[in-house]
Amino acid sequence: MEIVESTVHEEACRQAQEEALSALVDQYATTLYRVAFSVLRNQSDAEDAVQETFLRVLRHRETLGEIRDHRVWLIRIVWNIVLDRKRRAKTRPETDDVAELARVLPATGLNAEERAAALQHHAHVLASVEKLPAREREVMMLSAFEELSSVEIASVLGVTESSVRSRLFRARNLLAELLQHPRSIR
Amino acid sequence: MSASFQNEFDRDRVAAEAEKTLRLIATLPAPKGIETRVKGRLQAAPSRPYVIEWPFSSRDGSGWMRGSGIRAAAAAAIVLIVAGGGWGVYSRTHVAQAPTALVAPAAQGGASGFTGANATRKPQTVVGPVVPTQSTPAQKTNSAKIAPALHRKSRHQSIAVKTVPATPAVQ
Numbered sequence: 001m002e003i004v005e006s007t008v009h010e011e012a013c014r015q016a017q018e019e020a021l022s023a024l025v026d027q028y029a030t031t032l033y034r035v036a037f038s039v040l041r042n043q044s045d046a047e048d049a050v051q052e053t054f055l056r057v058l059r060h061r062e063t064l065g066e067i068r069d070h071r072v073w074l075i076r077i078v079w080n081i082v083l084d085r086k087r088r089a090k091t092r093p094e095t096d097d098v099a100e101l102a103r104v105l106p107a108t109g110l111n112a113e114e115r116a117a118a119l120q121h122h123a124h125v126l127a128s129v130e131k132l133p134a135r136e137r138e139v140m141m142l143s144a145f146e147e148l149s150s151v152e153i154a155s156v157l158g159v160t161e162s163s164v165r166s167r168l169f170r171a172r173n174l175l176a177e178l179l180q181h182p183r184s185i186r
Numbered sequence: 187m188s189a190s191f192q193n194e195f196d197r198d199r200v201a202a203e204a205e206k207t208l209r210l211i212a213t214l215p216a217p218k219g220i221e222t223r224v225k226g227r228l229q230a231a232p233s234r235p236y237v238i239e240w241p242f243s244s245r246d247g248s249g250w251m252r253g254s255g256i257r258a259a260a261a262a263a264i265v266l267i268v269a270g271g272g273w274g275v276y277s278r279t280h281v282a283q284a285p286t287a288l289v290a291p292a293a294q295g296g297a298s299g300f301t302g303a304n305a306t307r308k309p310q311t312v313v314g315p316v317v318p319t320q321s322t323p324a325q326k327t328n329s330a331k332i333a334p335a336l337h338r339k340s341r342h343q344s345i346a347v348k349t350v351p352a353t354p355a356v357q
Contacts, residue, residue, distance in 0.1 A: 030216040034213070047217065050224060104214055126207065126211075140205075176204070179203075
């Protein structure tokens, strides 16, 4: 009788965990996709990263109850996954980024010429961001997500908030320098 | 002053423009149906690590190992096997008795205990110490004859004879 009760309890726990995981997917899949896409700049790669994130969560679903902030926790997981993938993958040609951006960027209110100019500008900015030192680049990319505060960025990167602020300040200066004088920083 | 202010202003403007691009990318909508695809993948994935199962166990948890009596019997069998194996090893092992006395090998090379170890070449060494013994009158006359001969030998040897104690210390 005791065994039957414990089996029922386990089954209930498993079902509750599955429901919690399903709710997490509904709530955060889009956010995680955007984080992944901002680094990988490829739709299918970004979606793969999101799926891998939730597969990792599935493997450690027993710890779900111990997590205080699921959003930051999930962003941290996907962030590590995409950085790892980017390190492993060979450097993507810049033309691929532009083509992907042309496919996904909204084009409402722009004629063909303006759209081409906008794409060139975005590609130039992204190429300059790639030239930033890793620490500054990471902070800059995460700061673009308006839903992430500097405290949350610090939590994702595992650094202090003041460190995030100083890195962001340096990143902005360096990026402006790169865009104004492209050959000034190597 | 105004040039540096202008420069600073331009820098801020350029940085803000660049951040607009990053923000644009950060706000791109996710592809439709991503949640459904993720959920589908999660359901297809094995929820638990693959474990090799006992052939007679059932997945619903009502297998034969669930009975407390059988579990106790299995535990007892394991204990018996381990204890039996341990006893088998113990019973086959003969612990050697500690010897009550040690037989020392016979001393070779005289009283000093040193031998030449069958060496083909032996270096010339000094004359060994002379142990004074109680001599008979006949021996005394012999030693009186030997004494002048010792004086005739090299000074080094004579010193050795005089100075080396009867029981030399081992260094």
